[in-house]
Amino acid sequence: MTKIYNLLLERYGQRHWWPAESPFEVCVGAILTQNTNWGNVEKAIANLKREGLLSPRSLRDIPVEMLAEKIRPAGYYNVKSVRLKGFIDWLFAKYDGSVERMAGAEWRQVREELLKVRGIGAETADSILLYACGQPSFVVDTYTRRLLAGLGLITGREGYEEVRCLFMENLPPDVALFNEFHALIVQHAKEHCRKKPLCPGCPLHFCPANVR
């Protein structure tokens, strides 16, 4: 795992993620980007910002139908408006609407709580924990699976938790490392090997498949 990380870092450099101006914006983006192109998410977040709606209180008070209209560019807007509402309601119920308080709580506990919120699955929960809360919870996404499958480290049929454990158990629990690693995997997928995991010129081409 460390070898893969070093090769990606050497090729792409520091990524400084997540692309957001605040921890709360990370939470919103994490929900909006579910199975959706990031460019569309940016449009939706720009709408919220322009209207001054990008705060826990504003999103709590806005009617769900109106919220759906604002986030329309992100796709699945009827589903995601309800999911955002669910997260906001949970945030107020558990942490008084404060991302900072959520970030200050025991993160394994927060993860369990987040997974109970309708519309927040494992990847979204881990994205919020890592990028909004600054906690060492590794994020596994489509790109991550594709990459590991291409290297022969997984078959591709493993469950989320199993793949996540592969990282968690073979890396030190370092927030900066987890943050950068996931960002590098995404960058690698977008810039270089979107469809074929190991195309010519790939920085991982000479990566031994059994590294850990």
Place this chain on the structure above:
DNA sequence: GCCCAGGTGGGTA
């Protein structure tokens, strides 16, 4: 026009 994108939950066997 066709394919895909930083998932999730509900239904069915």
Place this chain on the structure above:
DNA sequence: TACCCACATGGG
């Protein structure tokens, strides 16, 4: 558990 499906916009 393991599939199958709905959910939707916008860019290449």
